[in-house]
């Protein structure tokens with residue numbers, strides 16, 4: 001029952017993305033935070049492989065096992081990352097979308113170097129606080145150039161793209177446009193933007209990744 005609903009939701013969302021993006025590459029990150037494990041497995045069994053989690057500790061409880069059962073999973077960290085969890089995050093996540101400050105960039109760089117040749121360096125997105133909200137993660141737009149320079153020139157970190165979470169009370173299109181402009185200016189191809197309420201708009205505006213939870217899995221039981 002639930003399995004079928006999730007498979008249908010995935011199909012619907014994929015269709016909406018394909019239509020809105022006009023056929024350009026836009027990847028669906030299924031946001032599985034606080035969802036029951038059965039729902040995650042239903043999405044995996046429906047063939048989906050790209051997932052997003054916002055907490056390292058929660059991800060640690062379910063994904064090592066799932067990754068051993070479904071080897072081609074691509075896991076994205078989309079929530080804030082504390083420097084003391086960087087090592088754990090690198091072991092678990094293929095993509096970190098929430099790089100947002102110099103201290104974290106340095107910690108990631110150090111952990112990659114310490115990891116040696118066996119470690120696959122994560123793909124990195126810088127989260128930009130486009131609404132400059134004090135309670136929200138992300139680098140303020142004014143501090144983005146310095147953070148990109150630090151990552152690229154001093155630390156040798158490749159930045160694949162930019163990510164944003166617009167303020168809930170504002171028109172998301174303005175924030176998506178700003179993010180796209182910043183990405184263009186800094187030569188970042190990736191654009192992670194759009195959630196359940198606005199992923200079609202984001203896909204239309206050039207998102208390379210949309211992050212969709214509720215529209216696939218239903219309402220979360222716990223607020224997060």
Ligand SMILES: *Cc1c(COP(=O)(O)O)cnc(C)c1O
Pocket residue numbers: 031033054078079165194195196197211212213214215
């Ligand atoms: C929870 C979350 C999402 C998904 O939100 P929905 O509205 O359920 O689609 C997307 N991005 C981030 C950063 C999130 O924390």
